[in-house]
Amino acid sequence: xxxxxxxxxxxxxxxxxxxxxxxxxxxxxxxxxxxxxxxxxxxxxxxxxxxxxxxxxxxxxxxxxxxxxxxxxxxxxxxxxxxxxxxxxxxxxxxxxxxxxxxxxxxxxxxxxxxxxxxxxxxxxxxxxxxxxxxxxxxxxxxxxxxxxxxxxxxxxxxxxxxxxxxxxxxxxxxxxxxxxxxxxxxxxxxxxxxxxxxxxxxxxxxxxxxxxxxxxxxxxxxxxxxxxxxxxxxxxxxxxxxxxxxxxxxxxxxxxxxxxxxxxxxxxxxxxxxxxxxxxxxxxxxxxxx
Amino acid sequence: xxxxxxxxxxxxxxxxxxxxxxxxxxxxxxxxxxxxxxxxxxxxxxxxxxxxxxxxxxxxxxxxxxxxxxxxxxxxxxxxxxxxxxxxxxxxxxxxxxxxxxxxxxxxxxxxxxxxxxxxxxxxxxxxxxxxxxxxxxxxxxxxxxxxxxxxxxxxxxxxxxxxxxxxxxxxxxxxxxxxxxxxxxxxxxxxxxxxxxxxxxxxxxxxxxxxxxxxxxxxxxxxxxxxxxxxxxxxxxxxxxxxxxxxxxxxxxxxxxxxxxxxxxxxxxxxxxxxxxxxxxxxxxxxxxxxxxxxxxxxxxxxxxxxxxxxxxxxxxxxxxxxxxxxxxxxxxxxxxxxxxxxxxxxxxxxxxxxxxxxxxxxxxxxxxxxxxxxxxxxxxxxxxxxxxxxxxxxxxxxxxxxxxxxxxxxxx
Amino acid sequence: xxxxxxxxxxxxxxxxxxxxxxxxxxxxxxxxxxxxxxxxxxxxxxxxxxxxxxxxxxxxxxxxxxxxxxxxxxxxxxxxxxxxxxxxxxxxxxxxxxxxxxxxxxxxxxxxxxxxxxxxxxxxxxxxxxxxxxxxxxxxxxxxxxxxxxxxxxxxxxxxxxxxxxxxxxxxxxxxxxxxxxxxxxxxxxxxxxxxxxxxxxxxxxxxxxxxxxxxxxxxxxxxxxxxxxxxxxxxxxxxxxxxxxxxxxxxxxxxxxxxxxxxxxxxxxxxxxxxxxxxx
Numbered sequence: 001x002x003x004x005x006x007x008x009x010x011x012x013x014x015x016x017x018x019x020x021x022x023x024x025x026x027x028x029x030x031x032x033x034x035x036x037x038x039x040x041x042x043x044x045x046x047x048x049x050x051x052x053x054x055x056x057x058x059x060x061x062x063x064x065x066x067x068x069x070x071x072x073x074x075x076x077x078x079x080x081x082x083x084x085x086x087x088x089x090x091x092x093x094x095x096x097x098x099x100x101x102x103x104x105x106x107x108x109x110x111x112x113x114x115x116x117x118x119x120x121x122x123x124x125x126x127x128x129x130x131x132x133x134x135x136x137x138x139x140x141x142x143x144x145x146x147x148x149x150x151x152x153x154x155x156x157x158x159x160x161x162x163x164x165x166x167x168x169x170x171x172x173x174x175x176x177x178x179x180x181x182x183x184x185x186x187x188x189x190x191x192x193x194x195x196x197x198x199x200x201x202x203x204x205x206x207x208x209x210x211x212x213x214x215x216x217x218x219x220x221x222x223x224x225x226x227x228x229x230x231x232x233x234x235x236x237x238x239x240x241x242x243x244x245x246x247x248x249x250x251x252x253x254x255x256x257x258x259x260x261x262x263x264x265x266x267x268x269x270x271x272x273x274x275x276x277x278x279x280x281x282x283x284x285x286x287x288x289x290x291x
Numbered sequence: 292x293x294x295x296x297x298x299x300x301x302x303x304x305x306x307x308x309x310x311x312x313x314x315x316x317x318x319x320x321x322x323x324x325x326x327x328x329x330x331x332x333x334x335x336x337x338x339x340x341x342x343x344x345x346x347x348x349x350x351x352x353x354x355x356x357x358x359x360x361x362x363x364x365x366x367x368x369x370x371x372x373x374x375x376x377x378x379x380x381x382x383x384x385x386x387x388x389x390x391x392x393x394x395x396x397x398x399x400x401x402x403x404x405x406x407x408x409x410x411x412x413x414x415x416x417x418x419x420x421x422x423x424x425x426x427x428x429x430x431x432x433x434x435x436x437x438x439x440x441x442x443x444x445x446x447x448x449x450x451x452x453x454x455x456x457x458x459x460x461x462x463x464x465x466x467x468x469x470x471x472x473x474x475x476x477x478x479x480x481x482x483x484x485x486x487x488x489x490x491x492x493x494x495x496x497x498x499x500x501x502x503x504x505x506x507x508x509x510x511x512x513x514x515x516x517x518x519x520x521x522x523x524x525x526x527x528x529x530x531x532x533x534x535x536x537x538x539x540x541x542x543x544x545x546x547x548x549x550x551x552x553x554x555x556x557x558x559x560x561x562x563x564x565x566x567x568x569x570x571x572x573x574x575x576x577x578x579x580x581x582x583x584x585x586x587x588x589x590x591x592x593x594x595x596x597x598x599x600x601x602x603x604x605x606x607x608x609x610x611x612x613x614x615x616x617x618x619x620x621x622x623x624x625x626x627x628x629x630x631x632x633x634x635x636x637x638x639x640x641x642x643x644x645x646x647x648x649x650x651x652x653x654x655x656x657x658x659x660x661x662x663x664x665x666x667x668x669x670x671x672x673x674x675x676x677x678x679x680x681x682x683x684x685x686x687x688x689x690x691x692x693x694x695x696x697x698x699x700x701x702x703x704x705x
Numbered sequence: 706x707x708x709x710x711x712x713x714x715x716x717x718x719x720x721x722x723x724x725x726x727x728x729x730x731x732x733x734x735x736x737x738x739x740x741x742x743x744x745x746x747x748x749x750x751x752x753x754x755x756x757x758x759x760x761x762x763x764x765x766x767x768x769x770x771x772x773x774x775x776x777x778x779x780x781x782x783x784x785x786x787x788x789x790x791x792x793x794x795x796x797x798x799x800x801x802x803x804x805x806x807x808x809x810x811x812x813x814x815x816x817x818x819x820x821x822x823x824x825x826x827x828x829x830x831x832x833x834x835x836x837x838x839x840x841x842x843x844x845x846x847x848x849x850x851x852x853x854x855x856x857x858x859x860x861x862x863x864x865x866x867x868x869x870x871x872x873x874x875x876x877x878x879x880x881x882x883x884x885x886x887x888x889x890x891x892x893x894x895x896x897x898x899x900x901x902x903x904x905x906x907x908x909x910x911x912x913x914x915x916x917x918x919x920x921x922x923x924x925x926x927x928x929x930x931x932x933x934x935x936x937x938x939x940x941x942x943x944x945x946x947x948x949x950x951x952x953x954x955x956x957x958x959x960x961x962x963x964x965x966x967x968x969x970x971x972x973x974x975x976x977x978x979x980x981x982x983x984x985x986x
Binding site: 007008010011012014015016018019021022023024025026027029030031033038040088091092094095096098100101104105107108109110111112113114115116117118120121122124125126128129133134135136138139140164169172173175176177179180195196207208209210211213214217218221224225246249250253261264265268269271272275276279280 | 713714717718720721724725727728729730731732734735738746747748750751796797799800802803804807809812815819821822823824825826827828829830832833834837852853855856857858859861862863866867869870885886887890900901903904907908911914915917933936937940949952953955956957959960963964967968971972974975
């Protein structure tokens with residue numbers, strides 16, 4: 001009995017200590033900061049719920065408007081990008097499972113490479129592609145639109161670069177998961193005359209349901225933190241319609257003037273709560289449906 | 292086989308722990324010098340530091356370029372450790388840092404250097420570091436918003452006369468309406484926020500009144516309307532397109548970017564360009580909104596008096612030997628450098644050719660300038676392109692600045 | 706039936722071809738941009754291939770060994786990423802085993818609490834994080850890059866999910882035979898989760914390679930920096946990209962090691978697990 005109670009400490013303990021030091025303490029500090037006035041340099045000064053009151057209830061405040069505009073834009077990004085980041089890599093992974101497909105490694109590499117390129121270089125390449133004078137859209141497709149400055153095009157270029165750079169990770173999770181599905185299952189299904197669509201829904205999807213839940217939850221959480229793509233592609237424009245919450249938060253904390261880090265922390269905590277609720281719901285619904 | 296691999300990994304691991312533990316002593320005879328000078332600028336500064344160190348000074352300088360220097364400064368000031376001895380900061384940071392008690396007066400460092408004094412520097416670069424009678428910084432340069440012009444295009448449209456009085460007016464630009472080939476434009480929208488802030492000066496206005504921010508003002512409105520006229524006439528590069536690249540492509544007459552981009556423009560073969568002042572609503576006045584790179588000492592109790600004297604010696608060396616910095620395209624602040632005939636080889640010497648030009652380099656010193664600039668940068672493109680209602684947006688901007696000031700001034704200094 | 710297979714094969718091929726085509730064009734365009742002079746980059750009109758191929762961008766980038774020693778940075782990054790990844794694999798396999806296969810009180814509550822906490826965006830957290838690193842004396846050392854990332858929950862979550870899909874029978878029968886937790890972990894679970902560990906290794910390696918916000922704060926010495934943070938030093942402070950070809954070229958150079966790792970690793974993570982009955986749905 002004693003021996004068994006020590007084992008979990010051995011397996012889970014080391015990570016728990018790391019988590020405590022490198023995630024819990026900084027996170028708790030960040031939450032504490034959200035109840036303070038702080039410019040990053042001084043000692044935070046406790047002001048209770050004041051930051052939250054301003055953000056959530058003071059309709060005339062700039063911070064109220066920033067928070068809700070940022071949250072709205074972030075939600076737009078999440079709702080559109082997450083399905084794309086799940087479905088496209090899943091389809092690619094399934095297509096790659098086809099026995100007769102050749103060059104699997106090359107195809108996989110082509111789809112994975114964009115995720116390796118740094119966001120600033122990737123944005124530069126895509127901005128050139130969408131440039132009317134120098135790029136593909138203007139010269140090959142004769143598009144007269146300045147993509148970054150007009151909706152819905154501004155959103156489209158953000159989704160394009162996000163999906164282009166983002167599908168590789170989920171693709172290899174699905175590949176690794178599907179590779180683990182027993183071939184016997186497919187063969188017996190084939191014997192029974194099940195078509196590929198049927199096999200996908202009755203064998204593949206149920207077999208990879210746990211990794212699938214993982215990709216849903218983590219892709220959503222990551223999408224809520226979106227920052228680099230809108231910053232580089234549209235800088236939040238036009239009319240701040242692509243200005244996501246993380247951009248406002250970072251500007252408040254690390255902008256040009258004196259830092260307003262307490263307010264930024266409060267917005268970050270609220271964003272964290274939204275992520276928490278959404279991912280808990282996702283996990284709950286998907287786990288229940290898959291059992 | 293597999294085990295061996297793991298064992299060897301662990302060995303390297305442990306050895307490297309020991310190595311990293313050994314290499315951790317900062318030399319007390321070294322001046323740690325942080326700058327935000329990324330790109331080629333860092334290399335020019337490296338060269339200055341290197342040649343200074345070759346003179347075998349008592350305190351050698353170690354130059355550290357940092358991509359996100361201001362965040363890093365907040366971090367080390369907050370933790371109280373690893374604070375650099377000397378740093379280069381931008382002009383608009385000075386009032387805030389002084390208020391927050393982050394800067395130490397530079398006076399102790401330069402007290403042994405009689406030549407480091409106001410008369411030997413461009414006046415506005417020097418005075419921007421003077422808060423309440425105390426000198427906190429010594430300037431390296433002024434870097435300004437400037438207007439490059441494409442010589443070939445000016446000739447093509449026979450408008451070289453625009454340059455005669457050194458000021459291109461908005462009316463002159465508007466006179467080209469309907470006369471340009473398709474795909475060519477009079478001016479781009481690079482650094483548009485800086486251009487707007489120059490217009491405010493040209494109209495005799497300011498961004499503050501008795502210390503209160505003044506954004507929603509008739510002058511600001513006029514400034515936006517003037518620039519909007521150019522956009523409305525179809526003379527500005529289209530919204531959302533890269534006007535900077537369009538200038539380099541040779542399709543734009545004027546580009547309103549910075550002194551520092553002359554090196555990049557020069558890398559484009561066949562781009563025949565010159566430099567002049569930012570356009571103005573009136574031929575009587577012109578302003579080039581500027582900033583300055585300033586040497587400053589962040590609060591650090593460990594810095595000895597001897598080291599501060601060493602910093603002074605380095606600053607004196609820079610004052611005498613910063614011609615190298617002109618290569619970065621910047622207007623060197625030391626008069627000894629800009630009065631040297633060699634400085635005439637650099638395009639930016641245009642801005643030190645006479646007193647009127649020097650006076651046109653305008654550095655905002657208002658305490659809350661960064662918030663005003665942020666508001667202008669956030670909203671200017673949509674205003675100029677007519678995407679938003681001007682009056683309403685000016686109100687929003689005013690509120691934006693006031694809300695930020697209210698939040699920041701609640702914080703007390705250490 | 707064979708006809709059915711061939712139709713689905715063509716559909717699969719068509720889909721993969723379209724996706725690959727869209728995905729590869731920007732990469733090719735990026736590569737070709739890195740072989741163009743600035744003059745050519747800004748000259749109007751679109752060409753996939755450069756008119757005059759020039760190596761100048763790469764020569765400039767590689768030739769700068771004082772302010773931007775890119776090869777040195779890559780060596781630093783490899784060192785950091787290899788050690789980080791190695792430790793990640795040790796930590797996540799053990800912890801993932803603990804949270805999915807061991808029975809202890811409050812196991813799932815603890816796991817979901819930790820996962821939930823890790824979802825809070827860490828914006829101002831760099832200040833306390835820096836202080837912690839400073840406390841350990843890790844400022845300006847690679848430990849600041851190698852160790853804190855081990856605390857992350859993402860990979861552990863993935864391992865846990867993966868293990869949930871593997872039936873308990875194997876380890877339960879081993880347990881009945883008297884095997885201890887370490888035996889079960891080492892000789893049964895580890896081989897089973899090898900594909901997902903390789904995926905996690907790849908993620909950790911790439912994640913550590915591409916991190917740039919944190920290293921900018923913890924490093925001061927140029928020669929100690931990892932490559933992604935170092936590349937930021939090539940850019941202009943006003944965000945004006947002066948030399949497009951150089952910037953894209955240096956970014957492409959920086960992905961070569963991660964790309965090689967991927968090519969090497971992809972053989973392994975798609976290996977099906979044929980241990981007994983493998984994974985049943």
